[in-house]
Amino acid sequence: MHIIVVGLNYRTAPVEVRERFTFAEQDLPAALQQLKQTKSILEGVIVATCNRTELYAVVDRHHLCGHYIRSFMEKWFALPRQQFTNHLYMYEDDQAIEHLFRVASGLDSMVIGETQILGQVKEAFLTAQKEKATGTLFNMLFKQAITMAKRAHSETSIGEAAVSVSYAAVELGKRIFGNFAKKTVMIIGAGKMSELTGKHLSSNGAERVIVANRTLERAVELADKLGGTPCTMEEAIARLHEADVVISSTGASKYVLLREQVAAAMQRRKSRPLFMIDIAMPRDLDPAIAAVDNVFLYNIDDLEGIVGSNLEQRRRESLKIETMIAIELESFRSWYKTLGVIPLIRALQTKAETIHSETMDSLEKKLPGLDEHEMKVIRKLTKSIVNQMMSDPILRIKEMAGEKHAGEAMDMFVKLFALEQSIEDGRETAQAASKPSQVKEPQAAAESASVQMPAGIAAATP
Structure with missing residues (x-):
C-alpha cells in the first residue's frame, strides 16, 4: 500500500484555475463515494479550501495511483486532464505524510501559521469518516495530524501575530x-x-x-x-x-x-x-x-x-514546528511498522487463551472437589503465568518489526510458536466477513494488507 496526495494550491495554480476545482460542501459526500470506488483507492479524504484542493488516498498500486486520481478529477470536474495536469503536485508515502502535517499546522498556508486550515482539515477528515471513506491508516494519520497541529499552536507563538x-x-x-x-x-x-x-x-x-x-x-x-x-x-x-x-x-x-x-x-x-x-x-x-x-x-x-512584518516571526516559530513534524513522522512510521505484527500477536494470544481454557477444563474434570473460589484463584494465577510468558516475546517482535530484517524475524516468530494454522484461520475469518460487500471497505482492506510496508516508509527503515 501507499499513501499519496494529489492536489493544486495557490502556489501551483492561479485563482481562475483553482475556482474550477472547488467542491461545494453539499457535493463532498458524493465526491468521496466516487473517489473511494475509483480503482486502486482503499481510503480517501478530500481537503478543499479557497487556497487548495487536495485528494489524499491510500492506494494499492504505486505506479498507476496518480493516473487513477487524475481520472477521477477529469470525470468529476468534466475537464480534460491537459487543462490541469501542469498545475498538480503529487507526494507519496513519507512526503505525503509530512505534507499533511505541514498543511494541518498552517506551515503550507498562504499566510503561514494561520489556524483556519486546521478546522478545515478536521472537517474534511470527519466528513470522510462519516462517509466510510477512511480506514485504519487515515483514521490514525489524520487524528495524529490534527492533534499535532493543535499542539504546534499551543506550544509555539506562531499564532500570536495577527495574520490571516x-x-x-x-x-x-x-x-x-x-x-x-x-x-x-x-x-x-x-x-x-x-x-x-x-x-x-x-x-x-x-x-x-x-x-x-x-x-x-x-x-x-x-x-x-x-x-x-x-x-x-x-x-x-x-x-x-x-x-x-x-x-x-x-x-x-x-x-x-x-x-x-x-x-x-x-x-x-x-x-x-x-x-x-x-x-x-x-x-x-x-x-x-x-x-x-x-x-x-x-x-x-x-x-x-x-503582512510581511508578522510573517518573519512566524517563520522563526515554524522551525520549531518542523522539528515537531519530524518527530511525528517517525512516530507514525513506528506505529505503521507494528501493523505487520498485529495478526501474529493476535494469533499468539488466541492460541494461549485456547490452551489456558482447555487446561482449566481438564483441571476441573481431574479435580472435581475444587470449589468456585479455588477455581477462580487457580484461573487467575495460571492466566497471569501465561500473560507473563507472552509479554517478552510480544515486546521483542514489536521492536524487531522496525529493524532491517523484520520479515525474517516475523517468519521465525510464527515458526517458533507454531502459529501457521491460527493465522490462516484468522485470515479465512476476515475474508468470509468481507464477502457480502461488493464495494471495497477501506477498513478491512487496510487491515488485511497491513503486513505490507509502503515503499517510502520502508525505505526509511535503518
Whole structure:
C-alpha cells in the first residue's frame, strides 16, 4: 500500500484555475463515494479550501495511483486532464505524510501559521469518516495530524501575530485609506470568513458595517455580532454607493456583483474611491469591475505577502514546528511498522487463551472437589503465568518489526510458536466477513494488507 496526495494550491495554480476545482460542501459526500470506488483507492479524504484542493488516498498500486486520481478529477470536474495536469503536485508515502502535517499546522498556508486550515482539515477528515471513506491508516494519520497541529499552536507563538486572509484584507485596505475611521464597510456573505473580516474591520475603527446575505436571517445574526445593519442582496446592490469598503465571501456559484452594478453605484459616489476585495472561491466579484474608475479590486491571490512584518516571526516559530513534524513522522512510521505484527500477536494470544481454557477444563474434570473460589484463584494465577510468558516475546517482535530484517524475524516468530494454522484461520475469518460487500471497505482492506510496508516508509527503515 501507499499513501499519496494529489492536489493544486495557490502556489501551483492561479485563482481562475483553482475556482474550477472547488467542491461545494453539499457535493463532498458524493465526491468521496466516487473517489473511494475509483480503482486502486482503499481510503480517501478530500481537503478543499479557497487556497487548495487536495485528494489524499491510500492506494494499492504505486505506479498507476496518480493516473487513477487524475481520472477521477477529469470525470468529476468534466475537464480534460491537459487543462490541469501542469498545475498538480503529487507526494507519496513519507512526503505525503509530512505534507499533511505541514498543511494541518498552517506551515503550507498562504499566510503561514494561520489556524483556519486546521478546522478545515478536521472537517474534511470527519466528513470522510462519516462517509466510510477512511480506514485504519487515515483514521490514525489524520487524528495524529490534527492533534499535532493543535499542539504546534499551543506550544509555539506562531499564532500570536495577527495574520490571516481576513486580516490581510484589512491591511490591504489600510494601504488605500490609511485607516477605517468614518468609513462604511459592506460585508457580503455571513460565513466564518466574513465574520473574521468584520471583526478585524470593526477593531480597526470602521464606523458603520452593513451585512448583506442571500438569507436575511444569517445577515441579522452576523450583524448583531458586529453591531452592524443587516440587508438582503437586493438591498445591498441598491445601497452599494454607501460603502467605502466591500468584502465579499459567499458560496455562490456565480458572480454576486457585476461591472454595470458597480459602475452605477460609482456615479453616485462622486469620485470617492471604493475598495473591494474578493476572498471567495469561486470568485464573487466580476473581474471586469477592476476597469471601473476609482475602484480598487483585489482577489485572494493579491493577499499573499501583505503582512510581511508578522510573517518573519512566524517563520522563526515554524522551525520549531518542523522539528515537531519530524518527530511525528517517525512516530507514525513506528506505529505503521507494528501493523505487520498485529495478526501474529493476535494469533499468539488466541492460541494461549485456547490452551489456558482447555487446561482449566481438564483441571476441573481431574479435580472435581475444587470449589468456585479455588477455581477462580487457580484461573487467575495460571492466566497471569501465561500473560507473563507472552509479554517478552510480544515486546521483542514489536521492536524487531522496525529493524532491517523484520520479515525474517516475523517468519521465525510464527515458526517458533507454531502459529501457521491460527493465522490462516484468522485470515479465512476476515475474508468470509468481507464477502457480502461488493464495494471495497477501506477498513478491512487496510487491515488485511497491513503486513505490507509502503515503499517510502520502508525505505526509511535503518
